[in-house]
Amino acid sequence: MTIIKTIIVILLLSSCSHTIDNEKLIGRYAMANDTLELLPNKTFRHYFNNYTNSGTWKLNSTSKEVAFDNFTFNPDNGYGVWYSKIILKNGQIHLNVNSDISDGYFSKINDK
Numbered sequence: 003m004t005i006i007k008t009i010i011v012i013l014l015l016s017s018c019s020h021t022i023d024n025e026k027l028i029g030r031y032a033m034a035n036d037t038l039e040l041l042p043n044k045t046f047r048h049y050f051n052n053y054t055n056s057g058t059w060k061l062n063s064t065s066k067e068v069a070f071d072n073f074t075f076n077p078d079n080g081y082g083v084w085y086s087k088i089i090l091k092n093g094q095i096h097l098n099v100n101s102d103i104s105d106g107y108f109s110k111i112n113d114k
């Protein structure tokens with residue numbers, strides 16, 4: 003029984019090693035001509051094709067997902083909630099846009 007408890011504790015600790023919190027998400031992300039900025043007040047700005055979209059964002063750390071309210075990739079198609087999975091790749095944060103294509107995500111960028 004002690005071995006099982008030890009294994010459970012190890013599994014729980016290892017699953018928490020890559021936790022994401024709001025502060026880690028704050029910043030700018032880029033994909034092709036799109037830029038997505040997550041602000042500390044839980045709002046976002048999305049810049050694309052000479053258009054700016056803004057709304058609010060909320061982290062679901064359990065499912066490693068971010069919900070963007072009032073989001074659009076194309077204003078002609080309307081606005082809604084976009085759910086993006088958080089991808090940790092080589093210690094860097096990415097927000098999934100399309101898992102069917104290579105590099106189908108926003109990558110966090112450092113401001114210079």
